[in-house]
Amino acid sequence: MLLYREQYNWKSSTCLLRTRYFTPSWCFRGRFIFGRPTSPPDRGGSTAPPCTCPLSWGRLWTPETFEKSRLYQLDKSNFGFWSGLYSETEGTLILLFGGIPFLWKISGSLTGRFGLGPEYEISQSLVFLMLATLFSAITGLPWSLYSTFVIEEKHGFNQQTLGFFLKDALKKFVVTQCILLPVTSLLLYIIKIGGDYFFIYAWLFTLIVSLVLVTIYADYIAPLFDKFTPLPEGELKTDIESMAKSINFPLTKIYVVEGSKRSSHSNAYFYGFFKNKRIVLFDTLLEDYSPLNKKNDGESTDQDKNEETEDETKLQPKHKKQGCSNPEVLAVLGHELGHWKLGHTVKHIIISQLNSFLCFFLFAALIGRKELFMAFGFHNSQPTLIGLLIIFQFIFSPYNELLTFCLTVLSRRFEFQADAFARAMGRSTELCSALIKLNKDNLGFPVADWLFSMWHYSHPPLLERLRAIKDTKKQD
Numbered sequence: 001m002l003l004y005r006e007q008y009n010w011k012s013s014t015c016l017l018r019t020r021y022f023t024p025s026w027c028f029r030g031r032f033i034f035g036r037p038t039s040p041p042d043r044g045g046s047t048a049p050p051c052t053c054p055l056s057w058g059r060l061w062t063p064e065t066f067e068k069s070r071l072y073q074l075d076k077s078n079f080g081f082w083s084g085l086y087s088e089t090e091g092t093l094i095l096l097f098g099g100i101p102f103l104w105k106i107s108g109s110l111t112g113r114f115g116l117g118p119e120y121e122i123s124q125s126l127v128f129l130m131l132a133t134l135f136s137a138i139t140g141l142p143w144s145l146y147s148t149f150v151i152e153e154k155h156g157f158n159q160q161t162l163g164f165f166l167k168d169a170l171k172k173f174v175v176t177q178c179i180l181l182p183v184t185s186l187l188l189y190i191i192k193i194g195g196d197y198f199f200i201y202a203w204l205f206t207l208i209v210s211l212v213l214v215t216i217y218a219d220y221i222a223p224l225f226d227k228f229t230p231l232p233e234g235e236l237k238t239d240i241e242s243m244a245k246s247i248n249f250p251l252t253k254i255y256v257v258e259g260s261k262r263s264s265h266s267n268a269y270f271y272g273f274f275k276n277k278r279i280v281l282f283d284t285l286l287e288d289y290s291p292l293n294k295k296n297d298g299e300s301t302d303q304d305k306n307e308e309t310e311d312e313t314k315l316q317p318k319h320k321k322q323g324c325s326n327p328e329v330l331a332v333l334g335h336e337l338g339h340w341k342l343g344h345t346v347k348h349i350i351i352s353q354l355n356s357f358l359c360f361f362l363f364a365a366l367i368g369r370k371e372l373f374m375a376f377g378f379h380n381s382q383p384t385l386i387g388l389l390i391i392f393q394f395i396f397s398p399y400n401e402l403l404t405f406c407l408t409v410l411s412r413r414f415e416f417q418a419d420a421f422a423r424a425m426g427r428s429t430e431l432c433s434a435l436i437k438l439n440k441d442n443l444g445f446p447v448a449d450w451l452f453s454m455w456h457y458s459h460p461p462l463l464e465r466l467r468a469i470k471d472t473k474k475q476d
């Protein structure tokens with residue numbers, strides 16, 4: 001679980017048919033809050049802030065930072081609106097003009113050329129899936145390029161070159177295919193031979209696949225994209241280890257991920273099963289570690305320079321020092337370990353598996369209905385993969401929206417609890433200052449419209465978190 005809400009990662013979907021989170025009215029509400037003429041508060045906080053704020057604005061944000069974050073969020077909100085609108089239009093046109101049966105037909109003629117007739121449904125399904133993901137990757141590329149090289153670049157976050165970006169996108173596509181195609185073919189096979197209780201076997205199969213993926217992801221998949229190095233021996237490492245020990249957290253390794261190769265945004269998380277837990281810190285989170293700070297201090301060595309050229313990135317030094325001090329990093333980890341100690345991770349896994357089982361159960365009840373396929377342009381055949389897409393993406397769509405909302409509400413609750421956990425460890429002052437620093441480093445906008453925030457934010461807005469930590473502090 002991340003300490004801080006992801007601000008930058010525009011995800012290009014890997015499937016032609018995607019669950020829709022886009023609602024124009026919400027986007028407009030977002031534009032309204034960032035776009036309305038709020039005068040940034042001065043150092044003394046004499047200008048009336050646009051929301052009731054328990055802390056002195058001047059102490060938290062200079063007018064310059066406030067304005068920077070407002071403009072960044074405004075640009076992101078505008079981008080979200082247009083990319084969402086495009087995605088909706090594209091999806092609607094595909095449905096309207098029979099894009100799905102058309103692609104299925106093309107896939108059939110391609111497999112036909114290799115002598116595989118319509119009876120080879122799994123082969124045809126794999127070709128369909130490959131073409132659909134290729135289409136999605138190509139149409140998503142301009143948006144992703146714009147987000148990285150225009151918006152993130154303009155606000156000083158982007159650290160990638162075009163070469164690095166394209167290589168990364170290609171790698172992502174290949175890795176996705178290597179996982180998606182064998183998993184899908186096995187799932188389709190299980191559904192075909194599973195008999196009356198196929199939904200139980202299908203659910204068990206997806207459960208095993210997700211457990212395997214979680215296990216191998218950190219060791220075999222993530223290192224394909226980012227460099228992970230063990231945290232060097234020193235005070236920070238010793239302190240983290242003794243903190244983990246104090247709450248019986250089975251920590252085996254602490255890594256630093258070179259997040260600075262992509263962007264100057266910062267974060268921290270932990271992963272792993274049972275007695276084998278690892279902590280990952282972004283290099284941009286650590287004040288003493290961030291290459292962005294090092295370069296700023298003029299400490300860059302010849303070796304650093306060689307590595308940069310090799311990796312095709314362009315480390316831009318920040319004008320201000322970024323990242324947290326060691327006590328603040330410990331407070332951040334106190335929050336993360338709070339998620340583990342309070343069982344938040346396990347609760348998330350249980351909820352997602354219960355949901356997955358329910359979906360497969362309903363899928364089993366619906367897959368036999370011809371009218372569903374006919375409504376989507378499949379009059380003569382009922383391919384299982386198409387059934388999965390129709391039911392999971394379209395039929396469950398309203399349910400998925402509701403579920404996402406409930407999970408967002410739950411996540412916010414967990415965030416407050418994890419903050420309270422770090423406070424109980426005696427780290428409230430450092431946690432507050434770390435949250436403020438991270439908010440500044442990531443240009444998070446401190447004001448959130450309650451309705452927008454309630455629907456979209458998995459992490460509570462900064463002011464609410466500071467207020468909650470401060471309030472509980474008073475109670476002590």
Ligand SMILES: [Zn+2]
Nearest residue numbers: 001002003415
């Ligand atoms: Zn958290």
